[in-house]
Amino acid sequence: MDEREHTMPEDTTEQAKNQEHEDIMNMEDSLAYAPMEDVHPGDIVEGKVVHISNDGVLVDVGAKSEGIIHLQDLSHRRIERPEDVVKLGDVISVYVLGYEGEEGVLKLSKKRADEQEAWKKLEEAQESGQILHAPVVEIVKGGLVVDVGLRGFIPASHIARGYVSDMTPYLGQVVPLKVVELDRNKRRAILSRKIAMEIEENAKKEQLWQTIQEGQVRHGVVKSLTDFGAFIDLGGVDGLLHISEMSWGRINHPSEVLEVGQEIDVKVLRLDPEKNKISLGLRQVLPNPWEGVEEKYRVGQLYQGVVVRLAGFGAFVELEPGVDGLVHISQLAPERIHQPSDVVTVGDRIWVKILSVDAANKRISLSKRQADEDIANGALSSHDHIEEDGGSTTIGEHLNAYHAGNWDDEKEP
Structure with missing residues (x-):
């Protein structure tokens, strides 16, 4: 045999190599979404979306011809068009329903494939106790419908701890869910948001109690206000912020400082597991107005303040937020008086003279009598402080506050 008969033209050899390479690429591309050549009813296979029309989509599953997914077989949700679920080029799992028409077109269902996978996940979650999260997609009589890969149902009694009269706010929310009951034959999946929330809250409480310590500063949210304080959500556990721990000054109601929903940092004061x-403090994370008070309020100087409280032994005057001083009854007027209310009332703005400052014990002794005498003698200077409506004057600066010292045990000398 002539040796030339075994020699192929160079261009033919190159074409063969190119064709072989193309065949390999096509095979790899096909295997990427459909590893099997033949498909049978009941199989779940992967395919690529190759065409989209108003009525459905064509999917190449590696068979002799593309399979069709009708609109109603695309999703368990109510959809208007295929593009709400898929787009060209998507690789999706489909369930083989069978063949239809004279030409034997392969009929597929994405909905059935999704449901098969969903049932598997639900059964695993039921067995393990796993908490699922899914969106609420519909409000129906007696409860809510959630999308868990299929239509799951939350009875009204399992939405929240208490009675839910209006379910509208839940529509569109992604909610935690605990599997309560499954029945594939009846296509029934009963879930509970209430139980899931209780499980999650207990887990958060356990984690918080394992990490919280006295002296820590924690971030929280104001959950509710009462006359005696506020409850702060620390993330699963509520702590009490007593009104006495809210401010360096005295306040009449927590609403003067806080509002529901406000985010704040608080200090952990005491724990009782x-x-x-949990007892919390807010003023402990705020600047202490008594720091440097001895440099700010000099003995012998005059200041203007507001009477905030009367006691049998004298009147308390606020000098700035959190800093109060006591005007003893003997220092209220030049003449002897029976009670402080004979001279001043709560809310009065008066001049006082600094007699002594004890920052360590949060005590400042004041005199109205001496201040009045000094003013009468023309003693006001640029060192003295005054507040007027609309702002501070050149004599002083704006000074208003709440009571900060514990003077309840003050004894009359």
Whole structure:
């Protein structure tokens, strides 16, 4: 045999190599979304979306011809058009329903494939106790419908701890869910948001109690206000912020400082795990107005303040937020008086003279009598402080506050 008969033209050899390479690429591309050549009813296979029309989509599953997914077989949700679920080029899992028409077109269902996978996940979650999260997609009689890969149902009694009269706010929310009951034959999946929330809250409480310590500064949210304080959500556990720990000054109601929903940093003062109680402080994370008070308020100087409280032994005057001083009854007037209310009332703005400052014990002794005498003698100077409506004058600066010292045990000399 002539040796030339075994020699192929150079261009033909190159074409063969190119064709072989193309065949390999096509095979790899096909295997990427459909590893099997033949498909049978009941199979779940992967395919690529190759065409979209108003009525459905064509999917190449590696068979002899593309399979069709009708609109109603695309999703368990109510959709208007295929593009709400898929787009060209998507690789999706489909369930083989069978063949239809004279030409034997392969009929597929994405909905059935999704449901098969969803049932598997639900059964695993039921067995393990796993908490699922899914969106609420519909409000129906007696409860809510959630999308868990299929239509799951939350009975009204399992939405929240209490009675839910209006379910509208839940529509569109992604909610935690605990599997309560599954029945594939009846296509029934009953879920509970209430139980899931209780499980999540207990887990948060356990984690918080394992990490919280006295002296820590924690971030929280004001959950509710009462006359005696505020409850702060620390993330699963509520702590009590007593009104006495809210401000360096005295306040009449927590609403003067806080509002529901406000985010704040608080200090952990005391813990009682047995009673599940946490005491918090807000003023401890705020600047202490008594720091440097001895440099700010000099003995012998005059200041203007507001009477904030009367006691039998004298009147308390606020000098700035959190800093109060006591005007003893003997220092209220030049003449002897029976009670402080004979001279001043709460809310009066008066001049006082600094007699002594004890920053360590948060005590400042004041005199109205001496201040009045000095003013009468023309003693006001640029060192003295005054506040007027609309702002501070050149004599002083704006000074208003709440009571900060514990003077309840003050004794009359």
